[in-house]
Amino acid sequence: MDFRVDELARRLFESMPPTVRNMRQDLEANFRAILQANLARLELLARDEFTAQTRVLERTRARLEAVERHLAELEAKLEAKVDTPRSN
Secondary structure: OOHHHHHHHHHHHHHOOOOHHHHHHHHHHHHHHHHHHHHHOOOOHHHHHHHHHHHHHHHHHHHHOOOOOOOHHHHHHHHHHHHOOOOO
16 A cells, blocks of 8 residues: 555645645655545445455345245245145
C-alpha cells in the first residue's frame, strides 16, 4: 500500500507547475500524509485478504445452495405425504 501512496504522491508532485516544485520535499511529505490519511478512511483490503474472503464467501454460498436443495427435497417429501390419502 505504501508503494502506491508513494507513486501517487510522486505523480501529484510531477503534475505541479515548475515554480512549485522547488518545495519538493515538503510537498511530497504533505501529499503522502494526506493520501495515507484519506486512504485509511476507505478501509481498503489487501489483495490476499480479499481473495481469502472471496473463498469463504464461495464456500458459504455452496453450503447454502446445498441446504436449500435439501430443504426443497424435504418439503417435497412432506407435501407428498400430506397429499397421499390414508387407507383405513
